[in-house]
Amino acid sequence: MSDAKPASSQSEAVSHLARVWGNLPGWGSLAAVNHGTIGLRFMVTGMVFFLVGGVLAMLLRTQLALPEQNIVSAETYGQLFTMHGSVMMFLFAIPVLEGLAIYLIPKMIGARDLVFPRISSLGYYCYLFGGIIIMSSLLLGIAPDSGWFMYTPLSSSEFSPGPGSDFWLLGITFVEISAMAAGIELTVSILCSRAKGMTLSRMPLFCWYILVMALMIVFGFPPLILASILLELERAAGMPFFTVAAGGDPLLWQHLFWLFGHPEVYIIFLPAAGIVSTLIPVFSGRPIVGYRWIVIAVILTGFISFGLWVHHMFTVGIPQLAQAFFSVASMLVAIPTAIQVFAWLATLWRGKVDFQLPMLWVSGFLVIFVCGGLTGVMLALVPFNWQVHDTHFVVAHMHYVLVGGMFFPLIAGLYYWLPLASGRMPSPVIGRWGFWLTFGGFNLTFLLMHLTGLLGMPRRVYTYEAGLGWDSLNLLSSIGSFVMAIGIGLVLLDLLLHFWFGQRASANPWKADTLEWTLDMPPAQYNFASLPTVSSRHPLWDDPQLAERIAAGQEGLTEANSGLRETYGTSAISAQRERLFHLPGNSWLPLYSAMTLAVVCISLLSRWYILALLVVVLTIGLLLRWSWENGGHPSAAPLQPSDPGQRVPVQKEPVQKGSVQKGPVQKGTGHELPLESRTLDGPGRWGMIVTMLANGALYMSLLFGWFYLWTAAPQWSAPDNGPLPLWLLLLCGVPASIALWLFHRLCQRLAVGDALQLQRQLWLSAGFGLLHFLMLLVLFMMAPLDYTKSAHDAVLMVILLYLLGHAGLATVLTAMQALRVARGYVSASLPYEPQVIKPLWFYYLAVYWISVALFFMLPLGWGTT
Amino acid sequence: MIWSCGLLLSQTGCTGPYSALDPQGPAASEVALLWWGMFGFATLVLLAVVVLWHYAIKRRAEHVPATGTSRWIIWGGLALPTVSIIVLLIVGVPVGHRMMPLPDESALQIQVTGHQWYWQVAYPEHGLQMIDELHIPINTPVHLHLTSADVIHSFWVPRLGVKLDMLPGRTNVLRLEASAAGVYRGQCAEYCGLGHAHMQFTVTAHDEPAFANWLNEHNTTEQERHEPDLLKPDVHEPAAHEATLDE
Amino acid sequence: MSKLTWFAPGHPAQIVIGFVIWSIWFIAMYGGLSVACQLAPPEVEKGAFTWLNGGLIAFTLLVFALLLFLAWRSGRYCASKHKESDDAVGFERFVGYVSTVLYLIAAVATLAGGLPVLVLSPCS
Structure with missing residues (x-):
């Protein structure tokens, strides 16, 4: 592994890699499947939707700035707050974090791409088209208007006869495909394509967070998908799942929605906390204190967050004992959060802190998030919840948790990884101004809103009488929101401008410890010129020459033999190289499939069911074609005369342990390992298993609905x-x-x-x-x-x-x-x-x-x- | 920020027709007390964490290699939240329990049905019907049987007590009590469509003799005035499913 | 690294088994309560002293004991690995440590969640 190659053969190998891994030129880039490209597209699209959601918020705050205003009507206001919540949750928070994970994970675990590149692309297009369909309802003035959690019967056909609810149900379900895709793909990638030697105990913490987030998506989204399907069936075909008179129950919707909705809060929070856990050790210049405890906390969060959905429903009249289970579980979730906060504190305490711009955002996160967490514990107390539920107190709490717990770390992360993606540093001056305006504006808006809620202002009222004690508080909140908007505007401007005016970044500018900082800045499409071996939790701190060796092609899999995109498949437990994964290259199939799905979505919205059925058949055809181009297919990895599988019957056990070092013939290229299609195991099988877990969650939700209606529906x-x-x-x-x-x-x-x-x-x-x-x-x-x-x-x-x-x-x-x-x-x-x-x-x-x-x-x- | 909040508090006070911090009933008083207690404790925790954070960043530590589990995690991460939760539950659970509508002979029974967008009020023991107003005696528990004729609403009189949802097909029972005479305002807390912001009502609490007078006055007149449009079939039907909060 | 079955202490599956058991307990408690209250609700006057509460607390204690046993088992395994310092053992010690703590927390969470059964009447 250590013998150097002549420089010319290395540059040849690199240019070959670049050819094999490059996107198609021009419009052809729409067929791109590379995780770097797709990840960036996710994030940019998410930011655009964030701006739209932000404009909606500004309209809401303008309307509420003064009492008895009529800038927007009650009808429009309903659409505005529904869309603000839905856009921020489903079109901004989740996709942006998914995008960040898609962009970073292969770079952090030392792989060339995610294991299902075409799925990444399909996910992106479903997200994009679904988002556009949802947005179009706003332009047409027929947006959903029953609130982002769409409680029945308000959202059912009797009380919302227009197409608004259909846009939400069908559009969000369409977008959800991207979340499921990312969840499954990230799980499998992290489990079976890590660098050699990167055992679970050496994995960067960010990967732990993303692994748990991905598994939470796998189990958390199916209940919502099921609920959306059931409600759409009720609206379109009259199947009365949520209608009392026919033996249904509107509370079933709430159960299914929050069964998704509460884990979702943590699905958003975990990657953000992962950013914090990545940044703090880097800027403290020392390993994190309590790595194992952070892992424990993350897993704990993943499980417990599924046991507290009912705390959104304390006021619907649930039996006391059942309420008690959920109250206790809601409070238990404070423990993993506290573990993380104190582990971060201890790390800062024991390190020498280099207080750069990303740390400013991390500190802002801490103040806001701890505050939101504390009000969260208050809300878990049933009698207090009964008083402030559905008031502006909850609005304030939720924004503290979500903006504090997701947006601040996200910006910290963007500033941190910006030099990697662009090769340039952001401006410290504009960045600081942006931070302080955002931080100050945010607290002015939402700290006061706690009080507004305690003074009795319910959420989702489009106007209010003067003289109830809410006037000055609302005005200040509105002013604060505009200050915050200016701050965010500055931040986005800074992020944008730095692409032209930022200073060139030096290699590994923050002196970080993880593998992504060994890459070129910006990284090549194939990430690593040669795939590294890892022997500690902090490869760059413990092995300063690693970056050089990777660039010089002295690690594994330097050549793209027979023009295939490949990465190592390693065993989940021991992180030994077992096989090669062949990864498909540029493909139009994801785009075509997403387009036909969009047509299905639109024809269902327009109630052209015959057309929908025809296009569903077409979609299935496309997807089958997609699965046809796999394995031994000529466009994938057909059998070669030299193929080891031609000679040797395939064995299940990894036989090549350590052969990278030993074999004198094919040194370092890695091609002595079999392709996964020549073995019995590979990412596809894992993907199927994880998909069946998600599928099982859907089926369990359906059974839950059945049991629930049986035991609880008033007229079952x-x-x-x-x-x-x-x-x-x-x-x-x-x-x-x-x-x-x-x-x-x-x-x-x-x-x-x-x-x-x-x-x-x-x-x-x-x-x-x-x-x-x-x-x-x-x-x-x-x-x-x-x-x-x-x-x-x-x-x-x-x-x-x-x-x-x-x-x-x-x-x-x-x-x-x-x-x-x-x-x-x-x-x-x-x-x-x-x-x-x-x-x-x-x-x-x-x-x-x-x-x-x-x-x-x-x-x-x-x-x- | 805390300073500006304090300033505002002193300026606007905590009063207001919907203020949960200006309670006039036992349930609301207990919740207000809970709030101030939790607010004080949460402020202390927040300040402590922020100060520690600030100091941890500022200080220049000698590089000590960390071994074993940090005391930070044991004390701050495990002990602090566990103790806080236990204290909170010991204090909070009995408060919640006292708000339950336990069987009570002396309680006045009132039926309230939410509609888009008005409140239909019935006194089954007295044959009274009203819209958007309730009258109750002071210092007497009132059991409100809440249901909805259409979408989900939520019944809330912040100065007297907590809120409870009104669901189609179910009847939830809320226990309220006023400790002083006066007019209290209530509103719908669950978004219920276009008229949500204006779906309000009043609760007038009378002292005992005044309430008796009021009953006598209205027993005959009110009923005649409202009967035609109010006796919808669902009003007097026994609720199909007596709710879980019910005894 | 030697081949471990998923049930052996030191296998990474042990990390999640504690809370998988907790989840099953949670579903069984919530589901069992709902179904029992539907089929044969105990009388409200009896308060917390009903057959249903008895059954639920017995089940809780059983799960609690099981989790404690599993915690003890992986704790012992983790301690035995402490003496060696080979690199592969670092991973097994990590798994042992993390799963021990998670088993313990799952046990405590089970007990904490089960305690209200002692004071509240089941179906109201």
Whole structure:
């Protein structure tokens, strides 16, 4: 590893890398999939939406500056506050942080790209198009106006007949695709493409935060996606999930929404706290105090934040004991936050602090966030919550937590990583002015707002009488908000101007410890000229020559052999190099798929259901085409005569440990490792497993809804016997189980290199899958489900549709495997893809049998009520 | 910032027709007291953290290699929040418990139904119906049976007590009590559409004899005046699902 | 590094198992309470002294004990790794330490969440 190459061969290798990894020129850059490009696009788009959300906030504050004003009508005001909340949450906070993570994670873990580059691109376009669709409703004056949490029945078709709610439900769900994509992709990337030697205990803290955030997205977003689908089904097809008279319950919406909504607050906070935990040690010039405790705190936050959603609902009349569970959990979440705050304090205490501009924003964060955290503990106390819930006190608390906990660290992070992205330093003077105006304006606006709330001003009133004691407070809040707006304007101006006028940054300007600072500034598309090995938590502090060695091509995987984009796949636990991941290059498929999805979204909005159905079919076709261009496909990584998989049956165990150092022939290039499609494991399989976790969260939310309606809906009614005959369900399950068994068996055979009659077995498995699908379809058509009159039947219908969709998907994918065997894209040498699909079959069968058991068991419970 | 807040407090005071900090009922008083206690404690914690932060940045430490778990984390990260939570729960839970509408023979029962955008008030024991106004005796617990005819509303009289949501299909029971005679203002706290900002009502608290007088006066006249438009079918139907807060 | 099964102390899965158990406990408590109150609500007059409260607290104590045992197990493992100082062991010690603390916190969180069962009547 240490023998140097001649300079010329290195520059040749680098220019080859640049060719392989470059985006297409001109309009072709729309086909870019590289994480650096996509990450920056996410952040810039997020900032544009932030400006829009900010303008909406200014309109709100202008209207409230003086009592009894009529600058905007009650109707417009409803649209303004709904859109302000929705834009800031869904189109700014989450996407910007995702963008930051997408941009930074591969650079921090020493990889060339994320493991699903085309998914990054799809996520971005879904976000962009969804955001544009939502924004268009504002321009058309038909924006949603029931508040950003869309409580039913106010948002249902009876009380919001216009298309506003549909824009929210469909648009936000569309945008959500990007969050799910990022969640799954970041999880898998962090788990299986870290640098050699970067075990979990050596991972930069930022990666821990992002890992937990990504997993929280995986489990947290499905309830909202489900809730949005259910409410849209109620609005469009009259399925009464939230209608009391038909056995539904509006509170179900609140449960599902906050089941997402509270974790979401932490999904926003964790990456921001990760920025703080990254910056503080760097500017203190020493490792963080209590690395292990920070990890503990982050994991703790991830779990506990799922146990406190009901604290948004203390005033709806929940049983006392249930309230007590959630009150305790809400307070427990103060512990991980306190652990982090004191770990930061201890780090500063023991270090020599270099108080640069990013630290100013970190300090601003601390003051504001601690204040917001303290009011949060107050709000977790039930009787106090009953008094100030839905007042401006809560508005103030929420902005302290979100602006303090997300925006301030974000700006700190932007200033910190700016030199990396642009190679230039920001201006210290404008930056400081921007900070102090933002900080002062923010506190003027929101500190006073606590008092406004205590004096009784409810949130979301478009105007108020004079003389209630709220006048001067509101005026000062409005003035403060404009000061803050000027401050933010200065900051954004500073960020923009520095691209032209900033001073050239020196290498590693902040003397940081993490791998991204070994890169060129701005970084090359392929990140690392050679992929590093890491032997401590602080590679740049402990190994000052690392940057040089990487640039000189003395670390791993220096060459882009056969023109493929590749990065190392390492084992999640021991961080040993196990295989090579082939990463797809520029592709138009993500853009096309997102465009067709946008057409689906628009046609659903316009209620052109036939068109929607046609375009859905087209979208599925595109996505299948996408999955076709994988593995052994000629446009991906076809088998070569020299392919090691041609000679050796693939083994599961990593055999190449340490061979990078030993092998005299292919020194450092890394190509002695097998591509993932030649093995049994790879990012696709992990991605499928994580996707099934998200899918399981969706299914669990659906079951929760069913249980909830049964136990809590005021007028729940269900037939004594379920409308689905049990024996038919059991009969239906037989072919599905056979299909799974066949599939499992052929996977096992393939694993030991036995591809005998592979194609026939796949066709057989797909055939049984098809039989099951058709039987289930007949059962579904025959089931006497009165889905517009009864919430119970509507729930059953959704469960059946869910099962049908999965059965169909598993069948189609299995049939496609058979076709791929025929083309030679799957074989004994290419045994990977069936392993990717196997978790889907297992998941489906588990869900099917659980559903059948519940179809049978639940009516037994109804009998007694 | 704290200074400007103090200035404002002294200027506007904590009074106001909707001020939770100017309580006139036992529930609101307890919450106001809770607030001042928590406010004092939170201010101390915030100041302590900020001062420590400032000093930690300013001071020039000798470089001591850190070993083991820091005391900072044990004391500040674990002990401080745990103790605070326990104290808060010991103080707070009984307060919440006292606000529950426990079975109480002497309580006056009133039904309030939220509509877009008015409050329909009924005294089932006295056959009275009203719009946007309640009358209650002082120093007597009142049990308000809250429900909604359309979307979700929330019933809130800040100077007397806490708020409770009004949900279609459910009846929640809120216990209120006024300790002084007077007119108290209430409003809808849950966003309920265009008229939300103007969905207000008054609660007039009378002392005992005055309340008896008021009942006598209105027992006959009010009912006739309001009956035609108020006896909607849902008013007198027994609520389908007696709520969880109910006894 | 030797192959560990997910259940062995020192496997990274141990880091999350404590709170996975806590989550299952949480769902079972909340769900069990709702279903029990629907099917066979105990009388309100009995306050907190009902079969339902008894069942919930017994379940809480059981989970609490299980978590304490797991904490003890990984704590012992972590202490045994303290004596060695090989590099790979650094990782195992990290996992042992983090999972011990998380098991302990999960145990405390379980107990804290279960205590209201002692004072509040279940279904009102």
